[in-house]
Amino acid sequence: MPSPISKTESTSRFDAITRDELDRPDSRKWSLNEGTIGAWVAEMDFGTASNVREAILGAVAKDELGYLAPPTWARTTAAASAFFERRYGWAVDPERIHHIADVMGAFDVFVRHFTAPGSPIIVPTPAYMPFLVTEALQGRETIEVPGVIEDTRWTLDFDGIERAFANGPANVVLVNPHNPTGAIYTREELLRLADIVERGGGRVFADEIWAPLTLDGPPHIPYASISAEAARHSVTSTAASKAWNVAGLKSAQIIFTNDDDLEHYRTFGFGVVWGSSILGAFAAEAAYSSSDEWLDDVNGALIENRELLFALIAEHLPGVRAVVPESTYVAWLDVSALAIDGPPAKFFLDNAGVTLTAGASCGAGFEQYVRIVFATPKPVLEEIIRRMADALAAR
Known part of the structure; x- marks a missing residue:
């Protein structure tokens, strides 16, 4: 895996959050499919402003x-x-x-x-x-x-x-x-x-x-x-x-x-x-x-995560095509070139243990897309892409 990009002091606290802290039974994002990494519900893994x-x-x-x-x-x-x-x-x-x-x-x-x-x-x-x-x-x-x-x-x-x-x-x-x-x-x-x-x-x-x-x-x-x-x-x-x-x-x-x-x-x-x-x-x-300071910190962390996500995709999922989002903390990935048999989100759920949003649920013609939430600690984001790449390599 590539080395994580440099982290500013203001956002490093978000990356210190561990999977054990996130994997809670009362978290819909993390509990929908037990044992998987939740990257589907549009919420951040960063808590809230103090x-x-x-x-x-x-x-x-x-x-x-x-x-x-x-x-x-x-x-x-x-x-x-x-x-x-x-x-x-x-x-x-x-x-x-x-x-x-x-x-x-x-x-x-x-x-x-x-x-x-x-x-x-x-x-x-x-x-x-x-x-x-x-x-x-x-x-x-x-x-x-x-x-x-x-x-x-x-x-x-x-x-x-x-x-x-x-x-x-x-x-x-x-x-x-x-x-x-x-x-x-x-x-x-x-x-x-x-x-x-x-x-x-x-x-x-x-x-x-x-x-x-x-x-x-x-x-x-x-x-x-x-x-x-x-x-x-x-x-x-x-x-x-x-x-x-x-x-x-x-x-x-x-x-x-x-x-x-x-x-x-x-x-x-x-x-x-x-x-x-x-x-x-x-x-x-x-x-x-x-909460303007919180917004500045969160936006900064999301910029870093977006850059890391696209660097990881380029290195480990080169067939994936995507437009770099200008905003939000979701990315819309075209996985059609990966030639996955069946719905891509189901493939990654079953074979990578990663829960994504199925493109088909976002409209007709987007069956070969998935939505990924990148508002998560960088080590978790790296694990998501590693799991997806490993699942593809094991086909």
Whole structure:
């Protein structure tokens, strides 16, 4: 194996975490297939920021375990608003930010309440798997539009999206930064999408959960910030869950930049907020308020891991093709040249003891892809690639 790349002092603590510490029965990522290395669920093996942990423990110590109270959610939405302006230059009134359990819950609200009955859902693929699940789409027609690679980066197939509007208004799922390709869409790309949607009388659900993790890529641009039209026809959702590793605390934000949407939401939103967690709100407030150092450290560690991953792939899995992700901590690997008999993710599970996400679950035409999560200590990442290479060599 190649020598690990040099580690900065700020990220070395992440690499000291051992497999024994990670391999816990209550970790879904590590316990799904006992005895394997979990590289499928999009969560980091780095724990969370110290101030987030302290906020959670402080709330428990004070028995703050009841329903989410107005003062708590007001502090959290104010912290989120300040974070959006500080990190993205996006000024959002806290009154437009509302609590919800998670981004998929926000998508459910979007489809049920803010789209024309029966209108189709356009899902650019490869996609985050739940966006392709029938239950989430509530019986709507799904139009998959595969992305394209241009100039060594993934982007949207704008012509394909425009064709999907041929039969009338439709709704576009925009995941930005993108999971699983790691693309960060440019202002020009977002404006082009907004023009298509506006001319087609459609709507956009903007999932921006990965926005704090842009690594060394271009800055994140919130879709609703690019134009008055984009703000009017979109609903945005985000959360602290990916960047601070607190998905189990069930606290996300749904953001309304259309006045009519906001007024409509207020007629039923009281029934939505109760699904979110008070501990999650405390964690989100802490994350958004004073965790910039954590984000800098995590982004730095992920840059190193991404570089290590692609160096390992080049040396030990030379048949694998992939675009280097600009953001996130997932990589989208084309393994078609390996000529694996059957689904690749199953092959690596059965023969390498590594659990990956099957490309087929991310959209039609991606059966020869796998998604790998590289937010893990470097020794574990090295073991993942070693196991995969050994399994291929043993065929």
